[in-house]
Amino acid sequence: MDGAVDALPRAPLSRDRVLRAAVARADEAGLDALSMRKLAQELGVVPMALYKHVANKEQLLDGMIDVVVAEIEDPAPGAGWKAAVRQRILCARRVLLRHPWASQVIESRVSPTPATLRYLDSMIGTLRRGGFSVDLTHHAIHALGSRLWGFSQEVYNEPPGGEADPRTQALMLGEMRAHYPHVTELAMAVSHDDASVVGPGCDDQFEFEFALDILLDGLDRLRDLHGQPGGVFAERPTRPVPGT
Amino acid sequence: MDGAVDALPRAPLSRDRVLRAAVARADEAGLDALSMRKLAQELGVVPMALYKHVANKEQLLDGMIDVVVAEIEDPAPGAGWKAAVRQRILCARRVLLRHPWASQVIESRVSPTPATLRYLDSMIGTLRRGGFSVDLTHHAIHALGSRLWGFSQEVYNEPPGGEADPRTQALMLGEMRAHYPHVTELAMAVSHDDASVVGPGCDDQFEFEFALDILLDGLDRLRDLHGQPGGVFAERPTRPVPGT
DNA sequence: CTCGCAGGTGTACGGCGTACACCTGCGACC
DNA sequence: GGTCGCAGGTGTACGCCGTACACCTGCGAG
Numbered sequence: 001m002d003g004a005v006d007a008l009p010r011a012p013l014s015r016d017r018v019l020r021a022a023v024a025r026a027d028e029a030g031l032d033a034l035s036m037r038k039l040a041q042e043l044g045v046v047p048m049a050l051y052k053h054v055a056n057k058e059q060l061l062d063g064m065i066d067v068v069v070a071e072i073e074d075p076a077p078g079a080g081w082k083a084a085v086r087q088r089i090l091c092a093r094r095v096l097l098r099h100p101w102a103s104q105v106i107e108s109r110v111s112p113t114p115a116t117l118r119y120l121d122s123m124i125g126t127l128r129r130g131g132f133s134v135d136l137t138h139h140a141i142h143a144l145g146s147r148l149w150g151f152s153q154e155v156y157n158e159p160p161g162g163e164a165d166p167r168t169q170a171l172m173l174g175e176m177r178a179h180y181p182h183v184t185e186l187a188m189a190v191s192h193d194d195a196s197v198v199g200p201g202c203d204d205q206f207e208f209e210f211a212l213d214i215l216l217d218g219l220d221r222l223r224d225l226h227g228q229p230g231g232v233f234a235e236r237p238t239r240p241v242p243g244t
Numbered sequence: 245m246d247g248a249v250d251a252l253p254r255a256p257l258s259r260d261r262v263l264r265a266a267v268a269r270a271d272e273a274g275l276d277a278l279s280m281r282k283l284a285q286e287l288g289v290v291p292m293a294l295y296k297h298v299a300n301k302e303q304l305l306d307g308m309i310d311v312v313v314a315e316i317e318d319p320a321p322g323a324g325w326k327a328a329v330r331q332r333i334l335c336a337r338r339v340l341l342r343h344p345w346a347s348q349v350i351e352s353r354v355s356p357t358p359a360t361l362r363y364l365d366s367m368i369g370t371l372r373r374g375g376f377s378v379d380l381t382h383h384a385i386h387a388l389g390s391r392l393w394g395f396s397q398e399v400y401n402e403p404p405g406g407e408a409d410p411r412t413q414a415l416m417l418g419e420m421r422a423h424y425p426h427v428t429e430l431a432m433a434v435s436h437d438d439a440s441v442v443g444p445g446c447d448d449q450f451e452f453e454f455a456l457d458i459l460l461d462g463l464d465r466l467r468d469l470h471g472q473p474g475g476v477f478a479e480r481p482t483r484p485v486p487g488t
Numbered sequence: 489c490t491c492g493c494a495g496g497t498g499t500a501c502g503g504c505g506t507a508c509a510c511c512t513g514c515g516a517c518c
Numbered sequence: 519g520g521t522c523g524c525a526g527g528t529g530t531a532c533g534c535c536g537t538a539c540a541c542c543t544g545c546g547a548g
Contacts, residue, residue, distance in 0.1 A: 013526075036505060048506075049527050057505065107351065112400040117424045120399070124426035134433045138446065141430075143455035146390075146397040153390040153397050155364070156356040180361050182368035186385075189378040202382065211387035214462035215455070222458075257495080280536060292537075293496050301536065 013045060015053040019063040023099065026064065031101040036060075061105050062113050068102045069115040069149075071095045074122070081130025082216055088123065089212060092150030093205075103151040123148065132223055140219050147215070152208050257289060259297040263307040267343065270308065275345040280304075305349050306357050312346045313359040313393075315339045318366070325374025326460055332367065336394030337452060347395035367392065376467055384463050391459070396452050 011017070021043055026034045036057060040047040054060045072092045075084040096102050112120070120141070127137045146153050177184045191201030255261070265287055270278045280301060284291040298304045316336045319328040340346050356364070364385070371381045390397050421428045435445035 035503080037503080046528055048508095048529080051506070052526050104351070107348070107397065109400065114423075116400070117427060121424040121427045124430055128426060128429075134430060138430055138434055139451060139454050141399065142396070142446070142451035143458060145399065145455065148399060152386070153351065155385065155389065155392060156353065156360070179358075180365040182372060183361060183365045185372075186368055186378060186382055190382055202386070207383060207386035210383050211389065211459070214387055214459055214466075218458035218462050279534080281534080290497055292498080292539095295537070296495055 013043065013049060013053055015063065018043070018050055018053045018060070019067050022060055023064050023067050026101045027099055031104060034101075062109060065102065065105055065109060066113045066115040068095060068099050069113075069119055071098075072119060072150075075126065081126055081132070082220060084126050084130075085123065086212065086216060088126075089144070089147060089150060090209070092119075092148065093208060094150070096150040103146070103149065103153075106149055106151075107146070120148075130223070132219075136219070136222060143215055143219070147208075147212055152204075152211065154204070154207075257287065257293060257297055259307065262287070262294055262297045262304070263311050266304055267308050267311050270345045271343055275348060278345075306353060309346065309349055309353060310357045310359040312339060312343050313357075313363055315342075316363055316394075319370065325370055325376070326464060328370050328374075329367065330456065330460060332370075333388070333391060333394060333456060334453070336363075336392070337449075338394070340394040347390070347393065347397075350393055350395075351390070364392075374467070376463075380463070380466060387459055387463070391452075391456055396448075396455065398448070398451075 018039070022034060022039055025039060025042060036050055037047045039060075040050050043050075050060075054063060072088070072095050075088045079087065109116075124137055124141065127140055128134070132140060141148070173184070176187075187201075262283070266278060266283055269283060269286060280294055281291045283304075284294050287294075294304075298307060316332070316339050319332045323331070368381055368385065371384055372378070376384060385392070417428070420431075431445075
């Protein structure tokens with residue numbers, strides 16, 4: 001009974017296999033459904049086996065981010081800095097839309113992993129070659145913030161209340177209009193084709209690019225001021241004195 | 245032994261007391277240190293007692309955010325839209341710096357609470373009175389994103405490796421320079437006064453205002469285009485057709 | 489006087505991350 | 519060819535978490 005029966009003796013684990021399985025599970029079942037125990041089960045292995053390949057759950061998450069960030073393609077060479085940055089960030093966004101859990105995890109990381117450093121380095125390089133001073137580059141990276149990684153940190157998409165029957169919904173609408181008239185006006189205008197206030201209603205991709213372009217245009221303008229004597233962001237501007 | 249001894253029979257719980265205690269604990273011990281059990285213990289009560297005042301932990305977090313957001317002061321009346329928005333957001337930032345855990349919690353909320361709606365409503369109102377069309381207001385809110393709440397969603401502040409003895413640190417610096425030259429250049433320039441690459445080194449407040457001003461200036465420009473015939477963000481512009 | 493109910497309690501369950509001791513099978517080396 | 523070490527998988531156990539559910543208790547309304 002125990003001879004050559006167990007046909008597939010199960011491919012051996014490896015850090016890579018663990019990470020890929022974790023990413024897959026998070027993709028299809030969400031981040032909450034990703035526990036060391038469930039992941040181990042999915043790999044046909046006892047939970048503690050994972051710890052031979054990742055130090056702990058934090059490092060698992062680090063590794064998962066590395067996998068995801070590595071999916072962001074290199075920029076097409078030859079374009080201007082703005083097109084290159086824009087294209088790359090939109091690519092990052094496409095990647096992150098494939099892995100909806102990733103934004104939350106990226107936010108929670110405390111120190112960068114190799115793939116993120118590679119990405120950052122390349123992005124910084126693009127700006128520097130585009131004529132940005134070191135300092136302006138620094139500010140630009142901060143200003144882009146999470147948009148660098150392709151997500152936008154939306155405020156609440158969902159109205160309160162969720163779905164309810166139309167009658168109470170109409171009632172809630174009245175409440176809303178009374179207490180938060182401006183929010184209501186905006187929500188109604190945005191979802192003008194829908195009958196109700198609910199639903200995403202707004203085009204996330206548009207909003208993302210809208211803000212991205214404001215930032216890129218603003219940075220472009222500042223870049224042009226660079227270099228002239230006393231220019232705003234010439235190399236080594238005086239930093240504001242700390243602690244005032 | 246059990247007469248009038250237990251001098252303070254403990255003030256009765258209330259939703260408000262629970263929320264304030266939770267905020268206090270998170271402030272001083274961090275979000276990870278906030279569990280229903282610990283919170284109950286701090287209130288001198290058995291864990292399940294809390295559930296008479298909040299439905300579950302999610303609702304506890306919602307309530308905590310409400311407490312924090314309510315601390316954001318109303319704008320001084322009479323200023324222009326830009327000054328009003330700017331001042332209010334900087335106030336929000338001061339509040340959030342007092343409650344470092346709050347940004348993480350805000351991000352994780354799924355539907356808004358009363359105080360956040362109040363805040364949003366007021367912010368939208370300021371923009372509308374400042375001459376923004378409904379649509380441009382909508383885009384503006386999205387573009388500001390988490391900056392509305394006073395946080396900026398920073399990319400990693402901390403370099404990899406943490407603190408180590410100077411020798412290995414110098415070694416790591418070499419590694420860094422080899423693999424990530426642009427990141428290293430930037431990091432060195434930013435922390436030019438420190439001897440090492442580590443440390444925050446950069447002025448978060450400056451970075452925050454830098455990005456904020458780019459956005460506000462960009463929005464201002466778009467606002468000026470409004471209203472003229474065929475203007476970019478006149479009322480009811482054609483939305484990009486979805487799904488292309 | 490009693491009845492109901494808001495508010496506090498006790499016990500228990502299932503899930504989590506992971507420390508620690510253990511086993512096992514394979515490749516290196518004498 | 520025998521031994522040894524060690525990488526990799528196992529089993530058990532601990533302490534923490536959120537919270538369901540039944541229970542008690544004391545107070546104000548009737």
